[in-house]
Amino acid sequence: MIKDQFNLIHISEVMNELDVSRSTIDRWRKTKQLPSMKIGKEIYFDKNEVIRWYRQFGQVRQAAPILNANQTLTIGYTTVSTHMWSPLIIKEFGLLEEELRRINPKNRIEVKWHKAKDGMELVKGMIAGTIHLATFGDYALSVSHTISRLLPDFRPILLAAGGKSAEGNGFGMVVPMSLNLKNISELATLPIATTFRTNAEYRLKKMLESYHMTELNIIHRSIEESMESLHQGKLSASIMWEPFLSLAHHQRVGKSIFDKELGLGFMAGVVADERWALAHEDLVVAYLKAHLLANRLMREQPNKAAKFFSLETGFPEEVIHRSISQIRWDAALYQSDLTRLSYFDSTRQADIAYNIAYLRIAAQELRLPTLPVHPIAGAWQQDHYY
Structure with missing residues (x-):
């Protein structure tokens, strides 16, 4: 047979040997240049080429267990x-x-x-x-x-x-509607609530360090507790994020200030x-x-x-x-x-x-525009989403 004469292996045999699906093999052929040939309607591979390719691209697959059917x-x-x-x-x-x-x-x-x-x-x-x-x-x-x-x-x-x-979006410092602060230095007189060991606490500390303010009164509370305390007028400031920022605005329990100072979205x-x-x-x-x-x-x-x-x-x-x-x-x-x-x-x-x-x-x-190989440079494209 031709396949034996030229040391060829059928696609089904490659699937069994490598324990992968047909779609994975087709993807490798397209994106990782796994060499193949078509004879009639059937797809074959050179055994030696498969071994060479697998050593270069696929050997890491054995580092983790395969997730099989019914798992x-x-x-x-x-x-x-x-x-x-x-x-x-x-x-x-x-x-x-x-x-x-x-x-x-x-x-x-x-x-x-x-x-x-x-x-x-x-x-x-x-x-x-x-x-x-x-x-x-x-x-x-x-x-x-x-x-x-x-x-x-x-x-x-x-x-x-x-x-x-x-x-300037995604995070904000929420204070009561009646509280007017014009400068970050005015926070020195207020207790500020934040959640423990989270994005919120990290961003708050980075902001305060950038203004050389390291002695503030920071208290740890869940964001739900902070919302309730703001509502009751028992809290001066809290670091919040979406959807709690939108909720605070909707209920008019507070307003967000110094959003950009909290940094980087x-x-x-x-x-x-x-x-x-x-x-x-x-x-x-x-x-x-x-x-x-x-x-x-x-x-x-x-x-x-x-x-x-x-x-x-x-x-x-x-x-x-x-x-x-x-x-x-x-x-x-x-x-x-x-x-x-x-x-x-x-x-x-x-x-x-x-x-x-x-x-x-x-x-x-999904037939979306082709993504570049590397992260996209420049600002977010306003007419291009994935």
């Missing part, structure tokens, strides 16, 4: 900030399950959703291997990168952006362990396709999204609508996004690890 894919999420709400849309509308059925209709992979109290709980789950993909904020992402320097087996990698806000990100992602390309791309579709829904059908979020979180629809309108729902990574992440790393030892390849494939399969 569980665990997605981590948190509802503490509007910027991290895209998984709620994916979950509610079954966007991930739909993609999984499309790539492998015969094998059933159960999707488990893990709701965490905050981003650091998700980071711990990823370290333990109990969470495969997660969406959390820029501070937790930076911390996970720092932890990876101490734990070589943990390699968090940024796959896509979640919700993001420009400088805010961004959530979709994260996985690098070796797990390499071992499960199909699942990563399926999730990112669902993520892109969720972003599109929030941009194009904000009323539908607001109604669902209101039922899920208990916030009034008008508050949710205002909140999601303040956020850019764009999965593309910009160089400015990565610069924002380095803001939390005082050592500047290394850049945050990222991989755009999976998002590029997801965008291509």
Whole structure:
């Protein structure tokens, strides 16, 4: 036979040998130049070329166990900030399950959703291997990168952006409507509430340090407690973020000041362990396709999204609508996004690890404009969203 004469192997044999799906093989042929040839309607590979290619591109796949049919894919999420709400849309509308059925209709992979109290709980789950993909904020992402320097087996990698806000949006210092402060130095006389070991506390301290104010009265409270204290007139200032900023404005319990001074806006990100992602390309791309579709829904059908979020979180629809309108729902990574992440790393030892390849494939399969290989330079494009 021709295949034996020329040392060829059929595509089905490659799938079995490498334990991957047909869609993964097709993707490798397109994006990673896996050599192949078509004889009639059948696709074959040169055995030696497959071995050579696999040693160069695919050997890392063996570093993590393969997630087979009838196993569980665990997605981590948190509802503490509007910027991290895209998984709620994916979950509610079954966007991930739909993609999984499309790539492998015969094998059933159960999707488990893990709701965490905050981003650091998700980071711990990823370290333990109990969470495969997660969406959390820029501070937790930076911390996970720092932890990876101490734990070589943990390699968090940024796959896509979640919700993001420009400088002056996403975070604010909320004070009573009657309180008028003209200068940051006037904060020296006030107790300021913030949540412990979070984006809010870090941003507050960085702002105060930049103004050489290190002796302030900072108290730790949950954001819900701060909202209640502001409402009762028992609190002078609190650091807040969306949707609580929009809620404070809606209820007129306070106004936000010094927004720009708190610095750099805010961004959530979709994260996985690098070796797990390499071992499960199909699942990563399926999730990112669902993520892109969720972003599109929030941009194009904000009323539908607001109604669902209101039922899920208990916030009034008008508050949710205002909140999601303040956020850019764009999965593309910009160089400015990565610069924002380095803001939390005082050592500047290394850049945050990222991989755009999976998002590029997801965008291509959804017939979106081709993403560049590297993070996009310059300002966010106002007519181009992913």
